[in-house]
Amino acid sequence: MWQLLQIELFKIFRKPRTYISFGAIAAMVLIIQVALKFDGRSYIEFVLGSLKDSLEIPFDNILNGFFICFVILNLLLIHIPLLIALVAGDLVAGEANMGTLRLLATKPISRTQLMLAKFFAATIYTAMLLLWMALLALALSIYLFDTNDIIVARNDVIEVIKKDDVLWRYIAAFGYATVALTTVAALAFLLSIFADNSIGPIVATISIVIVFTILSEMQIPLYDRTVKPYLFTSHMLAWKGFFYLKTDGEGTSIPGSIENLPAVLKSMAVLLSYIVLFVGAAISIFKRKDILS
């Protein structure tokens, strides 16, 4: 199994399309960093909205590496599924398109092993993409902007997180984002087994993510109870929960706390269930599939 995984990773990282994602993330992160470096004040005023008139804002302190990373995560994580689908949707369909799937399926390895190796390779690719994003969004931002406390605006409330209390939250957030995006990878992987060309599964995955995200964001009470809790997209942004702190009786944030950890863990459990469902279905269908490509 380990050898199969190595082979799958070798194939993924020898494909030029794999590096499109890394290049796109680098470009987007750098564009945001440059914009905030030269016009961060305008962005902070926009984020604070009407609060900026009633507060004396220490712009130089707010505009630090931790804050920039938070901005980048907010802006980018919603778009990363496209980059994940680009590789995960190609895993089986791309092989069928090249004609190599039939050669793989005649090797003395079980189809279950083959599928698991491909899925784990997609998971590692997802994790590496997020690690790359973390390196640029967090490490490079810290290098360029230094560190300080961060402010998190939520429902007209400004929350301040002390800089000593931030780093572990980012590690947790990136870990959560890896699970969330692995769910997208699992969906693309499942759709990939039905096609002989990777365009179909990539477009289908993105379409599903877009439709589900719209449903997740719609403020319709009927959907709040009946649909939203079951959509994986409703749980993909729960990483933000790591940046919401509990408050004491006087309304002061408690360092080291998470406001609603059970909700974050529940969302993660939902995402993990979806991963098991998608990968299980993919293996079950592929095991019985006639390979005609």
Next chain:
Amino acid sequence: MPVVSIKNLNKTFKDFKAVSDLSFTVEEADVYGFLGQNGAGKSTTIRMLLTLIAPTSGTMELFGMNLRQHRREILQQVGAVIERPDLYKYLSGYENLALFGKMSGLRLTKNQLMDQLEVVGLADRAASKVKTYSQGMKQRLGIAVALVHNPRLIILDEPTNGLDPQGIADIRNLILHLSRQLKKTVIVSSHLLSEIEQVATRMLIIDKGKKMAEGSVTELFDPAKTIVKLSTDDVSAALSRLKDCKWESAITKTSGTSITFQVHKEQVALLNKELVALNIPVLGLQPGNSLEEYFLSLTGNNQHVATFTN
């Protein structure tokens, strides 16, 4: 014990029956020709042998083991090129070979891999990406991949498709080398009778998923059953001149412009001489084989067997 034993194999795709009640055996060191026109069911049968397609019914045993129950053990001893030699175009020939060697559970050294590439004449292009290879080079690399784990049984599905005459000759020589020198069992499919005839020891003709003929090539190409087609301008006159002659009993068919005889191959020249002696205008005398005639009737395309000689 036969290397391959297929019994009552059936495959149905929705309402289309691709393979129907097919049974055959392949013995050790056979070059087993699998002949049929396009769509006859050859590739479907081969894909079932390689577990790419599940049969609707029937049993398949390879090396005395049931394919469904011992898939892994069996596939360790099988190498295959299925239709096109599709490989990873963005990898080099060497990388492709190393990758598929690993997938077969082997840890081959660089020297061993280069030796394999040397056998198929690709050592000097080992580092080039496959996308820069010609069709013939891809086919040779595909064969190297099929042979990398030293299998007992080699399955080649239409291995000469898209190759130039030199490439076709190379594949033919390779098949003969595998069989005669290395004592491998080879199953080779083709829609070209001439190809199969030149390499196979035994063969099966399949049409519309059904077995039409099976046997050793020497049996099926029996020289005593050579078919000779005489083209003449007046068939009635020719028939009257042949009356009571020893060739009359050899006539198997007549048409508006031709008379067909079945004779021994060695008698063809004599037949020609005596037709001329009987003052029958010989516009053409075309020797063939009953199997060729039969195959032509299946394919309905003379071009397929244009190079056939008996």
